Amino acid sequence: MTVPEQIDALRGRLADRTFDVLFVSAGVTNRPEGTVAQTSTEEFVRVMVTNALSPLRVIETLQDLLTPTGTIGVMSSGQGSVTNNERGGHEVYRGSKAALNTFMRSYAARHEGEDRTLVLMAPGWVKTEMGGEDARLEVGESIPHVVTTIDDLGGRPGLHYVDYLGRTVPW
Template identity: 65%
Template sequence: MTVLVIGASRGLGHALAAEYLGRGAHVVATVRGSARTPLHELLDTAGGRLEIEQVDITRPEQVRSLRDRLGDRRFELLFVNAGITNPQEETSADVSTEDFTRLMVTNALSPLRVIETLGGLVEPDGTIAIMSSGQGSIANNERGGFEVYRASKSALNQLMRSYAARHREDRRTLLLMAPGWVRTELGGPDARLTIGESIPGLVDTMDAQRGRPGLQFLDYRGETVAW
């Protein structure tokens, strides 16, 4: 299996790349800058099955350059992992326009631009997936908090539904994945799940959905998340 993971320098993206390497896949994974990251530490044990590319997905010209470098290569899975957050207590009344725009561009617009640019590299029976969040569920928002982050993930989900509608004849599997609240730099130290409790289940879920065309919003246990 050949996998392309966008955004794998650390956290959940890094764990996803490591999980697929552990399952014998060939992984092409990206980092944003030129500095050494935890992903680079996997090179020594990957047996030549890990390639690292550099791309900042908020820069469309860099995404196009990556597409050119990948040429005619094909992948069974394209996974786009991108996410930044804002303080939990910061509301739409408090957030600056600059920070609001930054979250929306990073969490919603850029992942879809990546799919538009790189989606053609995915096999006809392959999978295109994005890291969403249960906080992107409008129906399940009973507590509030992280208002702008929630809004950015809801926007991501809506954009992906529009993509699916425009490609309704496409036979590939389309997934929005909710990993749960995980203890990472983004999730924070109080999160309920470890990476080891989330990512293997998330990979199992994605692999089980291969060959089922259309869009689904699923969590790491394989359960449907309410829109």
């Protein structure tokens, strides 16, 4: 994800293929957590490059492999919502997902009038290495709904910021 030459190499390996859906899921959070000002520059850069810059590089590099009516999705987070950030916490991670959302809005603006569906997905709080043991949802309680929601949004061009149940998330 973070090495442009490797994204280009993937593009080369897939050159003969056509896809209906491109979904970019990879992401990281910073450890240890702290306020944004407490975070080392190195860790800040790692999270921002992985979560905000790299998904757009992947999309820009692979978009030509998609059908004209295909769907481009990115794993965002409910924590990317500026409106819903009333409790703070996870500051760098939140900032990276809010940045990702904004970059996707810019991408959508550049591609206005095209037939592709664009999705920013908030999968819920899920028990993974990142989500931890206290998370509300098992992977099996989130991801099948993520897939269904992405399928259901097919044929509805433009950018949708939704959760795993298809509910709109406020920006």
